[in-house]
Amino acid sequence: MVEVTSHTPTRGEHSASNSANRLARMTAKRRDTVELEGLTVPRNGPTGRPVTSFPVPEPLKGHGPARIIALCNQKGGVGKTTTTISLGAALADYGRRVLAIDFDPQGALSAGLGVPTHDVPNIYDLLLGTVKDPNEAIQTTSTPGFDIIPANIDLSAAEVHLVNEVAREQILAGVLRKVSNDYDIILIDCQPSLGLLTVNALTASHGVLIPLECEFFALRGVALLVETIDKVTDRLNPSLKLDGILATMYDSRTLHSREVLERVVETFGDRVFETVIGRTVKFPDASVAAAPITQFAPEHPSAEAYRQLARELISRGAVA
Numbered sequence: 001m002v003e004v005t006s007h008t009p010t011r012g013e014h015s016a017s018n019s020a021n022r023l024a025r026m027t028a029k030r031r032d033t034v035e036l037e038g039l040t041v042p043r044n045g046p047t048g049r050p051v052t053s054f055p056v057p058e059p060l061k062g063h064g065p066a067r068i069i070a071l072c073n074q075k076g077g078v079g080k081t082t083t084t085i086s087l088g089a090a091l092a093d094y095g096r097r098v099l100a101i102d103f104d105p106q107g108a109l110s111a112g113l114g115v116p117t118h119d120v121p122n123i124y125d126l127l128l129g130t131v132k133d134p135n136e137a138i139q140t141t142s143t144p145g146f147d148i149i150p151a152n153i154d155l156s157a158a159e160v161h162l163v164n165e166v167a168r169e170q171i172l173a174g175v176l177r178k179v180s181n182d183y184d185i186i187l188i189d190c191q192p193s194l195g196l197l198t199v200n201a202l203t204a205s206h207g208v209l210i211p212l213e214c215e216f217f218a219l220r221g222v223a224l225l226v227e228t229i230d231k232v233t234d235r236l237n238p239s240l241k242l243d244g245i246l247a248t249m250y251d252s253r254t255l256h257s258r259e260v261l262e263r264v265v266e267t268f269g270d271r272v273f274e275t276v277i278g279r280t281v282k283f284p285d286a287s288v289a290a291a292p293i294t295q296f297a298p299e300h301p302s303a304e305a306y307r308q309l310a311r312e313l314i315s316r317g318a319v320a
């Protein structure tokens with residue numbers, strides 16, 4: 001939990017308090033119970049567990065130090081970048097100060113948030129030390145309170161450059177330490193690999209969030225990912241915690257999607273977030289518009305799903 005100190009309200013907070021009513025209105029009114037044979041019983045969500053209402057969080061009275069979460073899965077196209085953008089924006093709408101780190105040379109996070117990536121200081125410059133102050137690389141996004149450090153294809157050279165560095169796994173941690181007090185949450189959007197960059201992300205983080213696409217091969221490779229997380233916990237970062245597994249691209253109409261989710265819950269139990277992200281073309285549409293879903297289609301169920309994930313993380317104590 002963050003330390004609470006008195007301070008002057010920031011632009012993000014004003015905007016957050018202004019939008020609090022709007023957010024509360026948009027929070028879908030779900031019926032958490034159903035009538036069954038004359039009894040009122042809890043309604044089950046897609047994970048098979050009773051639906052919980054996660055309350056709209058109270059505004060924070062102060063900011064930082066940040067809890068750092070890596071969004072990690074070496075499988076490509078499972079929703080890491082989409083989750084970083086949508087969750088980051090939802091947390092910022094709840095008045096949290098959020099910094100997203102683009103840690104993928106493809107630069108999809110930077111593109112998805114519509115920030116320039118060339119001829120600007122970026123995460124690669126910070127890793128190499130050619131830029132010393134992370135504040136020089138931080139850019140604001142269209143969501144107040146939500147900032148980003150961009151990346152571009154140069155980052156693909158980082159693994160080669162860093163391999164001979166002293167404490168090569170801890171370089172990102174050193175960079176983030178310098179700005180940690182200015183944010184409540186730092187989200188690291190990892191590339192789909194378990195190489196040195198991802199190990200840096202895991203070493204710098206307090207928690208890992210694993211997005212898992214609800215399709216047949218979803219669980220393939222997760223054992224290797226969990227093994228990597230365990231190794232980092234043993235050797236580099238004993239306080240690293242698996243914050244949860246997020247089922248993405250779920251289609252309730254297909255038996256296939258429902259069976260995969262059932263398997264995921266069987267395997268990981270309570271570590272699976274109750275929030276499940278449905279499959280919808282709104283996400284690719286939002287990427288084209290370079291806007292978070294919470295701005296592109298704020299009333300859409302998938303925007304509400306990411307707001308629910310933000311509330312679930314706050315309720316679980318994973319973020320302040």
Ligand SMILES: Nc1ncnc2c1ncn2[C@@H]1O[C@H](COP(=O)(O)OP(=O)(O)OP(=O)(O)O)[C@@H](O)[C@H]1O
Nearest residue numbers: 076077078079080081082192249278279280283284
């Ligand atoms: N819930 C969803 N429903 C439909 N499409 C989605 C959903 N989430 C993400 N997508 C789309 O799927 C594609 C892959 O998503 P995304 O880029 O977030 O995955 P990723 O895990 O970051 O991929 P990579 O491993 O390549 O970095 C994108 O085109 C995105 O718009």
Ligand SMILES: [Mg+2]
Nearest residue numbers: 080081104108
């Ligand atoms: Mg990505």
